[in-house]
Amino acid sequence: MNKAEQSVLKVAHLGIAFGGLKAVNDFNIEIGKSELYGLIGPNGAGKTTVFNLLTGVYEPTEGAIFLNGEKMNGKKTHQMVQAGIARTFQNIRLFKKMTALENVKVAMNMSMKYSLGSAIFRLPSYWKEESEVNIKAKELLEVVNLGDKADFIAENLPYGQQRRLEIARALATGMKLLLLDEPAAGMNPTETAELLDIINVIRTKFNISVLLIEHDMSLVMKICEKIQVIDYGVTIAFGTPAEIANNPKVIEAYLGKEDE
Structure with missing residues (x-):
């Protein structure tokens, strides 16, 4: 496979443990050029931990991260930015x-x-x-x-x-991959609609890939081409928005198991 054909992001068997507790386990993801990909799951599922691994905040205890074919393991946050990964945060961090x-x-x-x-x-x-x-x-x-x-x-x-x-x-x-951590959090419906338009514009205008964490399911379903669902640090589902919306494991993770 030549450089042009490689995925922008490829993560293989990624994991991290804190004091013996595995926060993320055997996480795999592959994002192509200009692809808009959603990462969802209940509160505490490990989504932000994944972002922290991808941006050098945490160093994985297992697995590998590749950006355009280059292994990123061991790089500091500023080196991740230089390589082409940028992010926003759940809590706004402006000057x-x-x-x-x-x-x-x-x-x-x-x-x-x-x-x-x-x-x-x-x-x-x-x-x-x-x-x-x-x-x-x-x-x-x-x-x-x-x-x-x-x-x-x-x-x-x-x-x-x-x-x-x-x-x-x-x-x-000047990133190649943009990580958006709950960008619609706290927004009203008008602001969310504007945000959706902006994400589509920047993906097209800058030809970048986007990985999105978001709790606003209407936004996720409208904008993402593929969605991956994690719960307790483990992937439980992957597919198109329509497939995810009807997946029993996803429904159970969010709503709990139905009483028989």
Whole structure:
């Protein structure tokens, strides 16, 4: 298989244990280029633990993670970002006192090429790159419908807009795989509908793959091409939205076993 044919993300037999308790066990997933994939399960199923493994927050005790064919095991979080994995969080983690534009520009820091001397003495190379970064950051804010909020302080934005700003900041890393951890949490129906449109736009515009954790099942069923369900750290189902919606194991995991 050549590089172009490889999956963007391939995870084989991934697992992690905390004090003898297996939080994730024998987890396997494969996501193709530009694919939108859902990871769902009841509270405490291990979904965020999977995200923490994929982003270097935790190191797996077993199994392997491959991004575009390159093994990621042992890499730190910043190395995962450099390799092409970016994420948002359940709890918003913005630089609250910075503007929306500054939040996006921070994520471009690793790609900046001007020298320390150029920055100190404000040489032409510094101003040229700063101008390019400003333009790119503003374009990303437009993508998430925040083009008119560039100069707003992040903490003063409404909740739904802060969620979208997190996505813009993740996009600014130039990732190949975007992990969205409950992006619709706390949103009203109008904000959720806008979010759905934005996710579809960025997947198409940037040709990236998306792995989504979400409790809003209507959003998951509308947007995801494939869905994987885990419970107690173990995969219990995989398939299309229609297959998952009618799977007895999934229904039991969410609603409990029906009394006979």
